[in-house]
Amino acid sequence: MTSTPRVPRPSRTPVSATIGAALGRGFAAVQRLRHPRPIHSRGVVLRGEIRWIPDATPAGLSWIDDAPTEARPVVARVSRSIGLPAPLPDILGLALRVDDADIEFASTGWLVPGRFALLPRRRVERATFGILLPYRGTRGPVLLGARTLWGRPPATDPRALQGPDMSPDVWRLGLFHATPGGPWHPFGLLELRLAPDQDDRALRFDAVRRPLPGARTYAWVRSIRQPSYLRVQSAAPLAAQPKADAEAGVGVGVGVPLDAETSSR
Template sequence: MLAGLADVTGAALRGFFSLLRRVRHPRPIHPHGLVLTGRATWIRGAAPSGIDWIDDEREEPVEVTARLSRGIGLPAGLADVLGLAVRFHTVEGGHADVLLATTGIGFPSRFLLAPRRTPTRAIFGSLLPYRSPQGPVMICARGVPSRTLPADLRSLRRSLEQQPWRVRIYHAAPTGKWHPFAELVLRPAAEQDSAALRFDPVGHPLPGSTTYPWVRRVRDPSYRAAQGGTSR
């Protein structure tokens, strides 16, 4: 039953994004973004998640590339679903991609999109769980400390050039308490936003995690349709 529902949901999302991509190419969603660069530092003694990549305490910071974007591309004065894509670069030359969008933080609001006008006090959640040997794992991020940030991307760039954005990353069971495990320090990157920058959590998952079959059935068709065979 769950597989059937996932197939129906995935097909509906694929149709919607395929149609949207015809009129908004190459990015039907999250059309404009701010590219960020920085480092992720793991928090020592963090609660275990069951995913090796999260639980391995790294001695050195990890280089990251990120992109903050507005989902539909509405004017800055209006609330929109904000997206935060983060690429964690590994010492082996590979990387892991994480896609987050503004959601609630409790249960069940962590499974629901929540339009926001600005990243200020926003919660960015994974919406769908990762699979670990210990069970499903959700991920979320939020700025720390709470800081007033502009909604307009140009103004946001200027603000982050003056003071970087500190973002804490958390994990939790689907109905459980959030546990911090890493902190990002992000600044505007030298490179400008372009369609060539793509994040693919399916092709570049978190090491030590897998995906539930029903999650793939829901997510993959829409990702592929939205990106025309690539990802955000």
């Protein structure tokens, strides 16, 4: 009888704690100049839906493996990290909320080692997106990725929404999963459109506090991410979050007190 090999379980380390503390201090310093969001300060709100691909390659996350047959509503925000004006390159962000779960993508490479690096891009539709830090699934670490299949968002800055060069109504993306060093496997299709209400003051994303069903977070990932989340946000913006989620048609809250840590996006 052969035993099942055990998947390594990375834990919180002095290195991850040091990185997290340094990021937290850096975000706090930038926030003094750019309040309340030190990065991704302006973004365009989108709404749409996600459909799962039947019989997709298992990922080890129930959110992917136990895919519903019906589409689910999505609220999204696309933004530029530093806020450089288009067409200058910037690190692009795409945050999604599906039910009570958040996914936070940034423009990265697609192959190894580029999928672990933030890469500035000029145009959203030509960027590939990743999450950088893996989820902890039943099969081991899991990365998520997204890339455009058709169309593009109307803008990444709400101040440009009234311009004459508007994109098609629908931005369609493919969603993928992979192990840190493995190939990408498609599992979903995402369609997004411009949201009628662009007030994003109450819209905060946090993939650690609102994880995907079946996904756990490695301690070293929390150690790197959460100090910056704790430092750069106050509790006040989240007070309107349940109302904003209800109006968008997605899940409202995960039982986290409003004075708990919040997100930088």
